[in-house]
Amino acid sequence: MRLIPPAAAAALTVLAAACSSAVEAPYDPGVCYYVVPDEAAENGLRFNVVARDQPQMEHCAARLEEMRLRFVGLGGSNREIMGSYQGKFIFIDATGVKVGDTLTGGRYFFLARAPGGQLAIPGAIQRDIDGRPIGVIAPPPEPAAN
Template sequence: MSRKFFAVAALSLTAVLAAGCSSNAVEAPRDEGVCYHVVPAEDGKSPPRINVLAREQPQIEFCAARLEEMRLRFLRLGGSAQDMIGAYQGQFIFIDRKGVQFGKSLTGQRYFALARTGDGRLAIPGAIQRQIDGRPVAVAPN
């Protein structure tokens, strides 16, 4: 086989990989210190609505706290949405029954950040302790 064949094959493979990497995935806004509430489109085809929730938030955990506060307020008003999505400086925030998770995309891998305690509050996973055989033991999320 000739070098020309390998060069053409390499270019073709590069083009296929580049086409697969370019997608219409929604990116989280990167504005510094701004916390957003993300509302997914009902039809699943339209882009989600992204609304400013709070400004001057120093860390992503503060944004998660603002989202949790909004979620609880909606529930007190009679809402039924248990899950909430937000965004902060290029990352998405997902709040659900287990706690808070962060991710770079709406559909990709998520990283666990805060766990729910027995009474529903959010805490750092290592801070949750239970007694086992009379000794406190840190509990990791499920």
Template sequence: MSRKTVVSTAAIGLLGLSLAACAPKGLEAPTEPGVCYHVVLSEDGKSAPLVNVVARDQPQIEFCAARLEEMRLRFLSMGGNNRDMIGAYQGQFIFIDRAGVKFGRTLEGQRFFALARTGDGRLAIPGAIQREIDGRPVAVAP
């Protein structure tokens, strides 16, 4: 390889690294152990989201999701109309909507389906929901 090729390859690599460093990282979920947060996104999308503590000493992310679901139902019973909610727990975001609960590392990225809604609106582990097909119980997958 010629010296010119090595130098140009290095320059392109440095340019790529500097562009990646300048890109906005977006909101990162708080990482404080055991603390469950409610995340409120701004209406205009320009100002920083509000992050409020919902509960402390939560042993697992599923417990945080349950606290957020309680809060969502309480708001709905008081006349609220927001059926979706975003929370955070130890570096992960929690998304609650009509389908159930999903977890994700970023607000815009991929989401992992964690809890499904049963027919009566409760949350359950997807494999735990069973129904009968041809007289035999079958686990329902998401």
């Protein structure tokens, strides 16, 4: 049986502790946050409420994009922003919106940036407000009676 060297065991312990202390996005139902780095905060981030009673993540992304455009219109230079909604992190940049469970982990594509700069739901995941698919497959026809 091979034993793990003490230095490797200590490194694994440090890595496990670092993974367990990852910053988590708040899970407040319907609350959209703008996330900014803040060295004075306990976890290094400050979560500022942008909007409440947001029914879906798309609405939160729209509120964050609206805020970003207002700041840019006032002379701001921040083209990329970060937010959170119900335990997920939202990342807005020149290509669109990506969503991830953590700050540094994998991100999946959520909203595309149209040629005019607007955010659009890609056709493959487009839904109406209550989450039902737009295109619904009709049930098969009833068999004809002989």
